[in-house]
Amino acid sequence: MIQLKNKLTLEEFLSLPETDTIYELVDGTALPKYKNEQISPKFFHGLTTGSLFILLSKWSQNKGRIVIEWSVKLTRNKQDWISVPDLTYVSYQRLPLDWLKDEPCPVIPELVIEIISPGQTFGDMIEKATYYLQSGISLVWIVDTISQTITVLTSSSLPTTFRNQQVISHELLPDLQITPTEVFKNAGLIP
Secondary structure, eight states: OOOOSSOOOHHHHHTSOOOSSOEEEETTEEEESSOSSSSSOOHHHHHHHHHHHHHHHHHHTTTEEEEESOOEEEEETTEEEEEOOSEEEEETTTSOTTOOOSSSBOSOOSEEEEEOOTTOOHHHHHHHHHHHHHTTOSEEEEEETTTTEEEEEETTEEEEEEETTOOEEETTEEEEEEOHHHHHHHTTSOO
């Protein structure tokens, strides 16, 4: 873990050396995304990430890009915030196809997806989702591999939890229709 005494600026955070630990910038502090061995991706998390990446990549062809663990520049409590969602979708309208730089996402994505890891709670993810929405992200999905649900949050409606064959769709994700069953079956978590 990187130990720091002073608050970091955005530039200082972005210039930190790469390590095996994924860090997020929160209130000027570099915090590990997964705080201990209990809160780290496990088998179900990895399978679900892969499933969502495959399904959303097929859908997003010619529409935008879906990226695993891509840091995003945001604002939280009027301070720079770098978050690392499990998956991020950005349309080519917001970030052109020819953009090719090895840096954090420079625009507000349409969708971020967080998959609950062991040791994290749904409440933890709701709090993070609230910050995402306040930062201008339009859609947040919270995926629970244990209950096999996907909760969709927007700034304009109450959270909605989708189960089984309930279809998830949204105007910002044209032509996407996906169900939790499809996601978890593709992940191998449903026989």
